[in-house]
Amino acid sequence: MSHVVITLPDGAKKEYPIGVTPMEVAMSISEGLARNVLSAKLNDVVVDASTAITKDVSLQLLTWKDDEGKQTYWHSSAHLLAEALETLYPGIKLAIGPPIQNGFYYDIDFGDHKFSADDFEAVEKKMIELAKNNSVFERKEVSKADAISYFTEKGDPYKLELIQDLADGSITFYTQGNFTDLCRGPHIPHTGHIKSIKLLNTAGAYWRGDEKNKQLTRIYGITFPKKAELDEYLMMLEEAKKRDHRKLGKELEIYTFDDDVGPGLPLWLPNGGTIIELLETYAKKVEKEAGYFRVKTPHIARESMYIKSGHLPYYKESMFPPMEIDGVNYYLKAMNCPHHHKIFAATPKSYRDLPIRLAEYGTCYRYEQSGELFGLMRVRSLQMNDAHIYCTEEQFEREFQGVNALYLKHFEKFGIDKYVMRFSKHDPAKLGKKYIDMPELWVKTEAMVRRVLDKMGVNYIEVEDEAAFYGPKIDIQVWSAIGREFTLATNQVDFAQAERFDLYFTNENNERERPIIIHRAPLSTHERFVGFLLEHYAGNFPVWLAPKQVIVLPISDKYADYAEEVGNLLKKSDIRASVDHRAEKAGKKIRDAEVAKIPYMVIVGEKEQASGNVSVRMHGGTDLGTMELQQFAEKILNEARI
């Protein structure tokens, strides 16, 4: 057979001589396409555009428009960065340099040289210079012995360590210009594609992600085929910064930190306090409808409870050190579950009582590592939208489904559509170590969880080895404005703690039976959720959540009394309104109200006073014209319904 049949994405089948490369196929289609080809996909495997095709395949040519094309591009950019660094700083040791979602990085051991952001410009310049050589990325298969001898001679311990783990016959080198790297590929045809380069930041990163290993210097960068795209990207980063909850939280006076209070211990300012209260009102309403009971528990407990729960031996590191009272150690609670279990156990339970759903916006304290603290998203004192459901095995699926329904309801209420549902499972190899040693129960509950998810038709991904120690869980992942990933909400199955706390109910046969427990926190913690909402809404809270809903702006102090009257009437209707009595012009008052992101401005002057009406302007500039005060109040109340 001297020909291969290549199927293109549009379904067209074409015959080419055996050994044809994706680049040659591109040439046969159009020269312009060939110029833009970065790599290719052969039956779902991404390869160099210069790969010889030896059998019938489906082929997709990858360009900058494809995510996989971008990944190839950035991977090659990482090699270009390494080449530039090696030229400028001879003797450095290279570790790894992969593409990431936006750009790429390379981990480098600079030895004694201190590399900093001040050096970026010189490196970028060198990269541009090298890119202009249009150096071809050449792939070469090498034997393990040859690979070892190459990097031994070069003196690169990191590459040698990587090679140790590779099988002979699977090792490839890529060379562009004077630079050769151990690499699986694929790469773009030549460096000339890389036109616009920006190094973004440096960071410390442990070799192989292990904190016991040496810390290397990681350099992050991004590249584009066109300068306009780089500019656009940098602009986008700037825009994202404006949405950062830390910036908005300060500007809108939501929360603050104080050195005397301590790191990771947020103080909620009145605006933040209002938002929290509204969130709680909403949660309590929804949970009441869903059959939850509210409970209250103390912030501390004796050591013995956390030994019983299993938290202490495993999670001591994450708890504040104990305080000794009357010769006994007490801990600040890092979670509410043990307290709730004690409430379940306080009175005897019949199967007729189940399911029992205990809810509490409980305040917890976690000793997060200092380097982990991040605005409101990662703190040391937190209030969870917590609840524990105790149910029978037969009730489990229904209850679990009910919890998921609650999640979806919340997402709709807050307009959350960008999230990933992660179904975290155990790793059977770690039973008895990371996970409680009850293999059948793991299999059974994971199957139940999957069944519920499938039945509800929600989108989710399954991940191994990320379950809680007492059972599988579902996490909702979201991203902060600056792209950091967070678990917003969590929903966990627990078949272990009932045993540890000797929780039981009496079943129909008058026997003792263990309940299954569901831990759930769909609205996350106040801290993380408000942080998330600040970014989600870019500070423009919907009317029902806005700390200030209406501001009344008298045109001059001649109308101060009328403005006061309007403000008082609104306040009496339970609307969060205030009056701006400053001796400023209307334009100034409007501007300040706009900056404060207050949803409605009510402007009152001569006309309004004479007619007893109000003029309404929405945040953003929409003029709603003049209306009766009562009509306006009803409109707000209607929009603000929780």
Next chain:
RNA sequence: GCCGAUGUAGCUCAGGGGUAGAGCGUUUCCUUGGUAAGGAAAAGGUCAGGGGUUCAAUUCCCCUCAUUGGCUCCA
């Protein structure tokens, strides 16, 4: 916890070996102005804290604390 950066007025930031500056905000006065900034004056800082070098430190060096970009961690 680790590597790097940063810390100057309430906020955003400039400055720099000879004990500090702007804009916004605040207060007071003038102005009574109709949909994104009217004018003037004043108050406000142990230049994060501690130690060192120096005739002299906010500036240079060291330590601590905090913030921050990442890494590790995240019940």
